[in-house]
Amino acid sequence: MRIFKTSGFTSVFALLTLAAVLVACSGQKFGEGSGSGGGTVRLQGTGASFPKPIYDKWVSEFGKIRPNVRIDYQSTGSGAGQKALLSKTSDFGASDDPMTDETMAEAGTPILHIPTVLGAVVLTYNLEGVTQSINLSPQVIADIYLGNIKRWSDERLKTDNPDIQFPDAEILPVYRADSSGTSAVFTDFLTKTNTEWAERVGTNKQPSWITGVGVGAKGNDGVMGQVKQTPNSIGYVELTFAKANNLPAARVKNKAGEFVEASLTSVSEAAAGSVAAMPDDLRAQITNADGKGAYPIASYTYILVYQEQSDEIRGKALADFLFWAVTDGERYVEDLHYAPLPKEVMEKVAVKIDSITGGGKPLRR
Amino acid sequence: MANTGTKGDKVFQAIVFAAALSIILIVAAVIAVMYQSAVPSMERFGIGFLFGREWKPAQEEFGALPFIFGTVTSSVIALILSIPISLGIAIFLVEQAPKKIARPIAFMVELLAAIPSVVYGLWGIFVLAPLIREYIGPFLQASLGFLPLFQGRITGIGMLTAGIILALMITPIITSVVRDVLEAVPHTQREAALALGATKWETTMIVLGNAASGIAGAVVLGLGRAVGETMAVTMVIGNSPQIAASLFEPANTIASLLAANFAEATDEIYMSALIEIGLVLFLVTFMVNAFAKLLIMSVARKTNSAKHA
Numbered sequence: 001m002r003i004f005k006t007s008g009f010t011s012v013f014a015l016l017t018l019a020a021v022l023v024a025c026s027g028q029k030f031g032e033g034s035g036s037g038g039g040t041v042r043l044q045g046t047g048a049s050f051p052k053p054i055y056d057k058w059v060s061e062f063g064k065i066r067p068n069v070r071i072d073y074q075s076t077g078s079g080a081g082q083k084a085l086l087s088k089t090s091d092f093g094a095s096d097d098p099m100t101d102e103t104m105a106e107a108g109t110p111i112l113h114i115p116t117v118l119g120a121v122v123l124t125y126n127l128e129g130v131t132q133s134i135n136l137s138p139q140v141i142a143d144i145y146l147g148n149i150k151r152w153s154d155e156r157l158k159t160d161n162p163d164i165q166f167p168d169a170e171i172l173p174v175y176r177a178d179s180s181g182t183s184a185v186f187t188d189f190l191t192k193t194n195t196e197w198a199e200r201v202g203t204n205k206q207p208s209w210i211t212g213v214g215v216g217a218k219g220n221d222g223v224m225g226q227v228k229q230t231p232n233s234i235g236y237v238e239l240t241f242a243k244a245n246n247l248p249a250a251r252v253k254n255k256a257g258e259f260v261e262a263s264l265t266s267v268s269e270a271a272a273g274s275v276a277a278m279p280d281d282l283r284a285q286i287t288n289a290d291g292k293g294a295y296p297i298a299s300y301t302y303i304l305v306y307q308e309q310s311d312e313i314r315g316k317a318l319a320d321f322l323f324w325a326v327t328d329g330e331r332y333v334e335d336l337h338y339a340p341l342p343k344e345v346m347e348k349v350a351v352k353i354d355s356i357t358g359g360g361k362p363l364r365r
Numbered sequence: 366m367a368n369t370g371t372k373g374d375k376v377f378q379a380i381v382f383a384a385a386l387s388i389i390l391i392v393a394a395v396i397a398v399m400y401q402s403a404v405p406s407m408e409r410f411g412i413g414f415l416f417g418r419e420w421k422p423a424q425e426e427f428g429a430l431p432f433i434f435g436t437v438t439s440s441v442i443a444l445i446l447s448i449p450i451s452l453g454i455a456i457f458l459v460e461q462a463p464k465k466i467a468r469p470i471a472f473m474v475e476l477l478a479a480i481p482s483v484v485y486g487l488w489g490i491f492v493l494a495p496l497i498r499e500y501i502g503p504f505l506q507a508s509l510g511f512l513p514l515f516q517g518r519i520t521g522i523g524m525l526t527a528g529i530i531l532a533l534m535i536t537p538i539i540t541s542v543v544r545d546v547l548e549a550v551p552h553t554q555r556e557a558a559l560a561l562g563a564t565k566w567e568t569t570m571i572v573l574g575n576a577a578s579g580i581a582g583a584v585v586l587g588l589g590r591a592v593g594e595t596m597a598v599t600m601v602i603g604n605s606p607q608i609a610a611s612l613f614e615p616a617n618t619i620a621s622l623l624a625a626n627f628a629e630a631t632d633e634i635y636m637s638a639l640i641e642i643g644l645v646l647f648l649v650t651f652m653v654n655a656f657a658k659l660l661i662m663s664v665a666r667k668t669n670s671a672k673h674a
Contacts, residue, residue: 079631172520177604177617179422179629205629208421209605215522215615216604218625225490225600230498230520 041317045073047081047094048181050119050238051301055094057332058325065324069317078181079205085111085304091318093304096181097205098283110307112352113282114322115300118271118339120239121186122249122262122297126227127152128167133261135160137253138193138288138296144234145173146196147213152232160259167232174226174235177216179206185299186236189287193296239267240337254296255288266295267339275344282352298339305356312358319356319363326350399644406637414641420606420622422630427638429645431606435524435616436649439598440591442528442612443535448584450532451539452573458540459547460555460569471544478537486600489530494521494601497529502613513610520603525612527602531594535587542586546579547572581662585654592650595624619646 045055052075059071076084078095085093086107096119104111123136140156143149149156152166176183184205190197201207209216217226223235224245239262242249251259260266273291278284288296303322309315326341326349333340341349354364406414410427417428454474458467498521505515550572558568573580603615604625619642630636 077629079629083631170518177599178625202423204423206422206626208419208423208426211605211607212609214605215520216617216625218599218604222600225487226522229490229494230522233520 039068041069041314043069043071043091043314043318043321044089045071045092045094045303046076046084046090047304048078048096048301049075050096050181050240051094051117051338053240053336054117054333054338057336058321058329061329061332062321062324066317066320069321071321077179078184079179082304085306091305091314094302095304096299096301097184098285098300098302099304107306112305112307112356114303114305114326114352115282115284115341115345115349116303116326117301117333118267118286118298118341119185119301120262120267120270120295120298120339121182121189121236122239122242122247123234123236123252124224124227124242124247124249125234126229126231128231130164130166132164133248134164134250135253135259136250138190141252142190142194142197144171145175145190145210145213146200147210148196160253169232172230172233173214174223174230174233175209175214175216176206176219176223176236178218180219181205181299181301182220182236182238183207185287185297188285188299189297192288243337252296254294255290256292256294258292260293260295262295262297264334264337264339266293267298268342270294270296270298271300271339271345272342275342278345278348282348307356308360309356309358309363312363315356315358316363319353322356323350323353323364326353396644396647399640399647403637403641403644405634406641409634410638414638415645418608422626422635422638425634427635427642429619429642431608432617432619432622432642433645433649434608435602435606436592436618436620436646437653438616439524439527439531439602439618440588440653442525443531443591444584444588446529446532447536447539447587451536451543451583451587452580454536454540455543455547456569456573458544460565460572471541474537474540476537477533478541482534482594482597483600485530485534486597489526489597489601493529494526497521497526514612517609517611517613519613520615522601522603522615523611523613524602524609524616527598527616527618528612530597530601531591534594534597535590538590539583539587542583543576543580546576546583549579550575578662581658581660585657588653588657589650592618592646592653593620594618595620599624619643619649 052073055073059073062069062071073094078097081090081093081095082099082103083093084090086103098113099111123141125134127134134157137156137160140149140160143156149171151168151170153168157166184203187197187201187207188203190201191203200210215226217223217235220237220241223237224241224247227233227235227247237247239249241247242262249262251261254260269291270286270289273289273294274284274286282302284300286298286300289298305318305322309318326346330340330346354362356363406427410417414427415429415433417426418430419426419428420431421427454470458471462470498519502519502521502525506519509515554575555568555572558571563571598618599621602617602621604617604621605615606617606622607614609616623639623643623646627639630639
């Protein structure tokens with residue numbers, strides 16, 4: 001048994017050292033090492049899954065105009081998108097909810113929020129015998145998810161839906177078990193409209209749901225599966241997802257007191273209604289928006305970029321792509337069931353993109 | 366010639382020793398890295414992490430108990446349902462079935478093992494859950510409804526559904542390993558038993574007794590899959606961190622929690638808590654495995670001593 005003397009251990013330690021070196025190398029920052037030489041510019045984007053279909057469309061259409069720019073977008077979730085930008089493992093991040101002040105401060109250098117398209121959250125349900133859209137007020141939605149309204153035959157539901165014959169059955173609310181921008185928008189709307197919700201649950205990508213009320217599912221498809229297979233259940237999903245799968249969607253009562261169906265028009269209306277209140281950094285919440293015909297559970301989704309780009313060539317490609325996307329690219333938006341930015345917002349966004357700099361100079365000029 | 370022979374032996378010895386050592390190093394490295402990342406959570410929550418019943422990332426409150434409960438309970442349900450069926454299939458294949466039937470059945474069992482877990486999950490949502498809601502649940506409630514286990518509302522999503530899905534997923538693993546183990550028991554033993562006038566049942570019991578440690582290994586392998594299963598469980602368990610007596614209520618497991626939340630855990634303390642609960646999963650797996658081994662060992666001893674008596 002002389003193996004203990006040298007060879008075995010030496011080779012094992014050599015292997016370990018090699019592994020350690022490999023790990024250290026993989027930690028290298030993305031944008032710094034690989035140059036942009038050779039004519040082709042490669043950009044990496046990471047983040048929200050909600051805008052993935054439109055971003056993919058934009059990337060492929062932009063690739064036809066500028067074949068030397070290759071963009072790769074990975075949908076990993078909003079939180080991961082913010083993290084990827086901060087750790088500089090991506091050239092741009094994408095997030096359904098704007099960064100908080102604290103997160104932006106972590107970067108140490110200004111980050112721009114570029115709204116790209118609008119989304120909305122709809123409530124879908126499985127009610128046997130009910131074919132028309134049901135009306136839901138924010139109070140009723142909150143009470144269902146708080147466990148205060150337990151049955152479909154509840155008086156408050158009947159008042160809002162005099163023509164609908166609800167079953168005398170227990171409601172099963174379905175929520176997102178994973179962290180999600182969809183949950184953030186949904187809970188933000190309820191927090192704004194219901195004090196009990198604000199106190200007990202609040203706004204969060206992954207809120208603390210009331211124990212014993214409802215079941216959680218992973219992703220939009222998980223929620224859809226659960227609602228489809230469980231009679232008398234209700235859940236919330238993204239508008240694009242609901243449209244693509246032809247799910248029934250409730251009309252939701254907005255600030256003006258109307259029950260509004262979620263559609264591309266009513267979502268754009270919500271954005272238009274809150275243009276005046278849009279802050280200069282474009283981080284805007286448009287839930288419970290003012291204005292007639294506005295659908296109240298709507299939101300922007302954002303691309304996040306550093307204002308000062310470390311590499312001019314890559315930075316220019318990125319700024320060009322963003323500018324093209326929110327102007328010419330908007331014509332692909334509606335086919336994929338996203339609501340386009342209102343004209344006023346588009347103008348603000350264009351100005352914002354023009355403020356991206358490289359080496360201190362604006363890149364788009 | 367003799368010289369080169371010993372040299373070759375030494376090289377070979379060194380290589381296999383390095384291979385054996387590497388597994389220890391890998392496990393040690395995984396634990397070390399996880400431990401290091403879990404330190405912030407351990408320091409902040411202490412031992413209370415294991416016994417806390419609330420899991421509220423938004424409020425930075427983390428208690429692992431509902432997940433430990435869910436992991437252990439769903440795995441136990443899976444084992445209770447799967448062990449008799451797996452043993453039954455394996456015994457039939459090895460001891461009774463003519464080769465013509467055994468081959469296709471064995472093939473089908475192995476086919477089951479190759480189905481991706483997301484397919485099991487989809488089947489769970491769209492077939493099993495309605496089945497439980499409409500038939501199995503109400504039947505259990507009517508016959509055993511006096512037990513708290515079967516009380517309350519039946520939505521088709523919850524602990525029982527997860528347990529049944531897991532049972533399905535681990536049955537092929539347990540079956541194929543048990544089959545190999547039974548086939549390894551020398552044929553002379555069966556012939557000897559039969560020659561002494563033992564019935565088929567008695568002969569099978571003797572074979573099972575001799576194969577006990579191998580069967581334990583099979584069960585532990587199956588358990589490993591049950592404890593670590595993510596996707597299929599996430600899809601049917603309801604993902605609610607609660608400890609309910611009823612098997613119809615939604616619950617959650619550690620692996621399912623990790624699958625649903627790891628990618629999106631952005632703050633440090635949340636990430637740290639998730640990694641700590643991953644460590645807890647290590648611990649739970651280890652303890653459950655040890656318990657299963659002990660149990661089977663004691664059974665084996667009993668059958669052995671009965672045989673010698």
